[in-house]
Amino acid sequence: MFGDFYELLAAAKKLKQVNISVAVAQEPGVLEAIKEAEDAGLAKAILVGDETVIRPMMTKIGLSEDNRVINIPDLDEAALRAVELVHNGEAQVLMKGLINTSNFMRAVLNREKGLRSGSILSHFAAFEIPGEKKLAFHADGGINVAPNLSQKRDILINSLSALKALGFTRPKVAVLAANEQVSPKMQATIDAADLVAMAQAGELPECELEGPMSMDIAASCESAEHKGIESKIAGDVDLFLFPTVEAGNLVAKTLIKYAKAKNAGIIMGATHPIVMVSRSNKAESKLNSLAMAALIVRGLQIN
Structure with missing residues (x-):
């Protein structure tokens, strides 16, 4: 039982880092959450999207330039590549960036490179x-x-x-x-x-x-x-x-x-946890979601 997100984050920090694949990563709130996750030792990220937009955002936010960036400007192609990284085991968590939800889910459910498990999401x-x-x-x-x-x-x-x-x-x-x-x-x-x-x-x-x-x-x-x-x-x-x-x-x-509640949210039912929160959500909510996904990855022993 977790009393609050502070306890959940503390538990996640004790575990081995996970790799996060971000689909269409040129979204400031997502990159801010990635920076906080890296600073906390929770995760490392692979950023897929338009590198000409992502790099300046990284500099502004203070996200390390050592992060891997895969330059794919096309949104659908970037989403599919991000999903494929998880499918192939290079990352354990998928995160939605600046892309329409239906397009993102189309990549997730791709029959060859997607994250289908046989269950509903x-x-x-x-x-x-x-x-x-x-x-x-x-x-x-x-x-x-x-x-x-x-x-x-x-x-x-x-x-x-x-x-x-x-x-x-x-x-x-x-x-x-x-x-x-x-x-x-x-x-x-x-x-x-x-x-x-x-x-x-x-x-x-x-x-x-x-x-x-x-x-x-x-x-x-x-x-x-x-x-x-x-x-x-x-x-x-x-x-x-x-x-x-x-x-x-x-x-x-x-x-x-x-009620001023803090929140986190992930998608279950795929082969790996998926972080897909609204762009209107605060970076804190995105960080909480990443921490919860990391705990689930380690708890289920997903590679």
Whole structure:
């Protein structure tokens, strides 16, 4: 369990450095995060993109000129080359730079040089929320729009893999819905009950999973007691599994904007972790994401 991102960064600093391949690296926020990661001893980077733009940015930011830069001005070609570096084992983490998400993902899913694993891709995020005792992990607020039961199972497996790599032995998981009662009118409640049944049957990686759970119950043992609901995880949830991308995305942005939460996010389900954060995110969020990816790489022993 990590109390905050300071603890997560401290854990990552103790591990062997990872190599990060940056697709279309001519983005100041990305390069600032790379510099901070290098200064902290977390990682080294291979920067793929337009060298005539990247080099001046490196100088301005103070990023070492010793970093390897691969000059490929074309955006799609640069993305594919960055992915290929990870595919070939020259880097262990892929990071998105200044390129459209759909073009970036096309390179990630390239059949010859991409990072397909056979699983679906899903977003795995961490939040440091003021007043809370530990980091909260969320899935999936970024990729899968309206996942069905099978997809939710895959999202859960991806997320549990990440948590295991981060040191969790039996993560506490809340499968979220609008309320705690299973209703034929609310598919999210039916799916939650089915996931609980899978967990009880031993069909999922080890975890303490409950659902359907409303957010107030998941976040507060007092709310559970007030409603007369018995729960082993209320108020102590590690992973919040959202029913739709809208639910996860809205909660995430609300936490960041109004609760001043710090955050990190990566994509799981590929052969290697992928750091893909919004350009509007602070360099701190990008650094947190790189640190989380580095811990997962080492925890899963990815080469």
